[in-house]
Amino acid sequence: MKKPVRVTITGAAGQISYSLIFRIASGSMLGPDQPVILQLLEITPALPALNGVVMELNDCAFPLVAGVIATDKLEEAFDKTDYALLVGARPRGPGMERKDLLTANGGIFGPQGKALSDYASRDVKVLVVGNPANTNALIAASAAKSLDPKQFTAMVRLDHNRALSQLASKTGTHSNDIEKMIIWGNHSSTQYPDITNTLVNGKAAKGLVDQNWIETDFIPTVQQRGAAIIKARGASSAASAASAAVDHMRDWALGTNGKWVSMGIPSDGSYGIKPGIVYGYPVTVKDGKYEIVQGLEVDAFSRGKMDATEQELREERAAIEELLK
Ligand SMILES: NC(=O)c1ccc[n+]([C@@H]2O[C@H](COP(=O)([O-])OP(=O)(O)OC[C@H]3O[C@@H](n4cnc5c(N)ncnc54)[C@H](O)[C@@H]3O)[C@@H](O)[C@H]2O)c1
Numbered sequence: 001m002k003k004p005v006r007v008t009i010t011g012a013a014g015q016i017s018y019s020l021i022f023r024i025a026s027g028s029m030l031g032p033d034q035p036v037i038l039q040l041l042e043i044t045p046a047l048p049a050l051n052g053v054v055m056e057l058n059d060c061a062f063p064l065v066a067g068v069i070a071t072d073k074l075e076e077a078f079d080k081t082d083y084a085l086l087v088g089a090r091p092r093g094p095g096m097e098r099k100d101l102l103t104a105n106g107g108i109f110g111p112q113g114k115a116l117s118d119y120a121s122r123d124v125k126v127l128v129v130g131n132p133a134n135t136n137a138l139i140a141a142s143a144a145k146s147l148d149p150k151q152f153t154a155m156v157r158l159d160h161n162r163a164l165s166q167l168a169s170k171t172g173t174h175s176n177d178i179e180k181m182i183i184w185g186n187h188s189s190t191q192y193p194d195i196t197n198t199l200v201n202g203k204a205a206k207g208l209v210d211q212n213w214i215e216t217d218f219i220p221t222v223q224q225r226g227a228a229i230i231k232a233r234g235a236s237s238a239a240s241a242a243s244a245a246v247d248h249m250r251d252w253a254l255g256t257n258g259k260w261v262s263m264g265i266p267s268d269g270s271y272g273i274k275p276g277i278v279y280g281y282p283v284t285v286k287d288g289k290y291e292i293v294q295g296l297e298v299d300a301f302s303r304g305k306m307d308a309t310e311q312e313l314r315e316e317r318a319a320i321e322e323l324l325k
């Protein structure tokens with residue numbers, strides 16, 4: 001057995017965590033031979049509910065769980081942590097855009113970024129799930145003065161998985177048959193699910209579907225999927241969000257073997273997206289480091305969509321600029 005690693009989950013009594021914690025504890029994220037110490041953070045009023053989650057976790061008798069800490073203190077939750085999944089934040093309700101949560105949630109991520117900087121492992125990998133995820137990741141990274149901003153990522157993997165599922169359904173294939181999907185930009189209704197380079201069983205996806213379907217069905221369905229789930233369930237996606245978080249962290253920790261996945265990461269000028277925002281890019285991961293897939297051609301249709309989602313992220317940044325100081 002390997003030495004245990006520490007995994008922090010915030011918002012640990014919430015609905016995403018009710019799926020996420022148990023997936024991580026069972027080994028889905030870091031593998032069947034990697035013990036974990038779970039460091040669960042909640043706000044003080046939610047500690048009794050969190051205690052119930054811990055009781056259930058104990059009742060699972062998971063072989064890989066080497067310890068559980070349940071706390072409302074940042075310094076305990078982030079102490080020496082190797083992987084931090086920042087889920088705790090308010091979800092949106094019907095009729096809201098995710099950026100409407102900036103005021104309510106933005107204030108959570110500065111103190112958490114600072115605590116990560118002060119207490120976490122120097123190699124910590126951070127995934128922000130709480131919405132608006134990209135800009136919250138920017139706030140956390142900016143507050144974490146002693147960590148590299150590249151250690152902070154935002155989740156667009158749920159969008160990536162949704163895009164795979166939509167395309168598989170349209171082409172009568174399985175998502176396993178699909179490679180090179182991309183989600184560019186913001187985890188919001190301006191995101192750009194891009195199948196320009198996508199292959200289905202080795203064939204160009206664009207040759208299998210028509211442009212009208214891409215523009216009037218595929219892209220809006222993926223962009224609006226979160227709202228559709230809220231309408232259907234009366235609550236925002238939870239199990240699928242947890243599953244995407246597991247996928248994101250597993251691929252970052254263990255590598256993608258050359259496979260493309262989408263991650264929200266600090267923009268570095270690639271594809272004309274200037275630094276200063278956290279933007280969804282296609283990446284591959286090797287030895288715990290992600291790299292943007294370079295050299296893709298961008299046509300005028302894609303350029304327009306990539307610029308629009310960049311513009312929205314710049315506006316979100318402007319709205320919380322004082323939190324970045
Ligand atoms: N990026 C994505 O793809 C994606 C997908 C689904 C949901 N989300 C977002 O994830 C967030 C959580 O969703 P949920 O459905 O689990 O919500 P939820 O309301 O069920 O749970 C959130 C939990 O966070 C806790 N919390 C609030 N402030 C906290 C803080 N400062 N520190 C620690 N915990 C805190 C709350 O007490 C609550 O238990 C929401 O913002 C939602 O919009 C993102």
Ligand SMILES: O=C(O)C[C@H](O)C(=O)O
Nearest residue numbers: 092098131226227236237
């Ligand atoms: O849509 C939401 O607000 C929740 C989440 O971000 C989602 O995409 O399901």
